[in-house]
Amino acid sequence: MQIVTVILIVFSLSWPSLFHPTLQDIVPAPAPVNGSDGGPGTGPTTSSSPSPRSSGSPAQAPDVEVGRHFVADVAPAPALDGGGSGPPPEVVVAPPTPVVEKESESGTVSWCAVRDEFEDCQNFISLLKWTDGYIWKCVQRRTTEECLDAIKNNEADLINLDPGLAYIAFLNYSMKAIANEIYCNHAKSYSSVAVVNRKVCEENHGISVKDFKGRKSCHGGYSTATGWNYPVNYLKGLEDLNRSSDREIVSGFFSSVCAPSEFKGMGECSGCGNDNSSCSTSYHGHLGAFRCLVEELGDIAFTKEDTALLYSLEGPYNKSWSTKSINEFMYLCPQGGCREINGYPGNCIFGTVPANVIMAHNSISSEKRLAVLQTLQNATWVDALYSGKNGNGHLLSSSAQGLAAVKKLTRSYLGLSASISQAIQELNVKEVPATPSTDNPASDVSSATLQVFQQQWLVALFSLLLGIL
Incomplete structure (x- = not known):
């Protein structure tokens, strides 16, 4: 017993x-998969993505509209009671908070104008025929980064972006493309080219990009498609540079670089003039890169195929600094050799870039989005905007001749440009040891x-x- x-x-x-x-x-449950916003006019997800300055690894963007935070807000799991019996406590999931526009701004469409775009913005919107009772206005900010923050904070609605910056807006600011520019012959894309002085082409008929190592370069903007991303994507293939950041690749190849940035602290400014500590806005954009070449601050300019034609001495949009003839420049082909500048570079390009896009926040309502598209496609405004009065390329590109609604999801629309942008962001990620x-x-x-x-x-x-x- x-x-x-x-x-x-x-x-x-x-x-x-x-x-x-x-x-x-007890094995912990896997983290929830981040949600995504798949269609126009829906609210944003709650997600986080690295900014251009982030050191976190950028995940590949899905072919959907995404929000700013990757991990959804989830109620914490109830604490373990040490093994007590009984049914588990009921988990109450709060309904998602609807995205509501500010009451005072619900009937307003605000276009964010960067720096000196503001005056032209006011002139342009005065020509609009407003629809559905929406009142249009301009909001001024100092940089594109500030405009993206304004849209995120519901202080503005629209901005026109190059595909490189559009990818950042899509990935980091929960924005989507709603309209794209249309160019000559109904084109919805343009070419990324390099422009050099004719003299160097005549001195060396087999000249290539490699021959410009140690020379000075001009870029329309850091993280822009034509001015930065496409050239960097090409340069990293010339040598074993896959482990270098984009800025290390460019500064290691060229002796000085002029690449203004719309994001604080991200510019490469050693070649932008006497003050190497700052990036002058004088050399921003496609025309800024060409100006950098004209003023002999650089030996090669990365820009659009028609920039030299538009802003040379004979060009329709020539400026006070346009002191050189188009005959003094040539395209530099990636495969070697040079080609006459006529607006049609053929295969003498670094890649095809999708047209610039008008971006809005994912939370824009379908009604407001439709009203915006109807207003922007108004014939009266289009005629006024594209009749030689947009030489500064404000709000829309100087070569734009119309607008069309984007019918694809943003990631699909950006296509190859988005893939190149993502690859460059991955270059900048520092490997963190486990x-x-x-x-x-x-x-x-x-x-x-x-x-x-x-x-x-x-x-x-x-x-x-x-x-x-």
């Missing part, structure tokens, strides 16, 4: 371990095996006891 008593005591002490696993045996675990996996396995053996032994002993009784 004493033996039976001892067995019962041992069994009672071991009882909880039979039916209530320890904390180490933190070694302090746990001993072998010890965990041994402990779990021992616990299973103990439980099996107790069950067998209990069965034997019942047989004796």
Whole structure:
């Protein structure tokens, strides 16, 4: 009888371990997959993505509109009660908070104008025929980055972006493309080219980009498609530079670089004039890159195929600095050699770039989006805007001749440009070594095996006891 008593005591002490696993045996549930916003006019998801200055690894953007944070807000799991019995507590999931426009701005469409675009913006919107009762106005900010923040904070609605910056707006600011520019012959894309002085082409008929190593370069803007991303994508293929950042690639190849940035602290300004500590807005954009070449601050300019034609001495939009003839310049082909500048570079390009896009926040309502598109496609405004009065390329490109609604998801529309942007962001990610675990996996396995053996032994002993009784 004493033996039976001892067995019962041992069994009672071991009882909880039979039916209530320890904390180490509980496997945490996988993190929730981030949500995504798939269609026009829907609200944003809650997600986080690295800014252009981030060191986090940029995940590949899905072919959907995404929000600013990758991990959804989830109610914390209830604390474990140490193995008590009873039904689990009910989990209450709060309904998503609807995105509501500010009441005072609900009937307003605000276009964000960067710097000196503001005056032209006011002139342009005065020509619009407003639809559905929306009142249009201009909002001025100092940089594109500030405009993106304004749209995120519901202080503005629209901005026109080059595909490189559009990818950043899509990935980091929960924005989507709603309209794209149309160019000559109904084109919805343009070419990324390099322009150099004719003299260097005549001196070396087989000249290539490699011959410009150690020379000075002009770029329309950091992270822009034509001015930066496409050239960097080409340069990193010339040498084993895949482990370098984009700025290291460019500054390591050229002796000085002029690449103004719309994002604070991201410009490369060693070649932008006397003050190397700042990037002058005088050399911003496609015409700025060409101006940098004309003023001999650089030896090669990365820009659009028609920029030299538009802003040379004979060009329709020539400026006070346009002191050189178009005949003094040529296209530099990536495969080697040069080509006359006539607006049709053929295969003498670094890639085809999708047309610039008008971007809005994912939360824009379908009604407002439709009203915006109807207004922007108004014939009166189009005629006024594209009749030679937009030489500064404000709000829309100087070569734009119309607008069309974007019918694809933003990532699909940006296509190759988005893939190149993503690849360049991955160049800038510093590899973070994994933190070694302090746990001993072998010890965990041994402990779990021992616990299973103990439980099996107790069950067998209990069965034997019942047989004796």
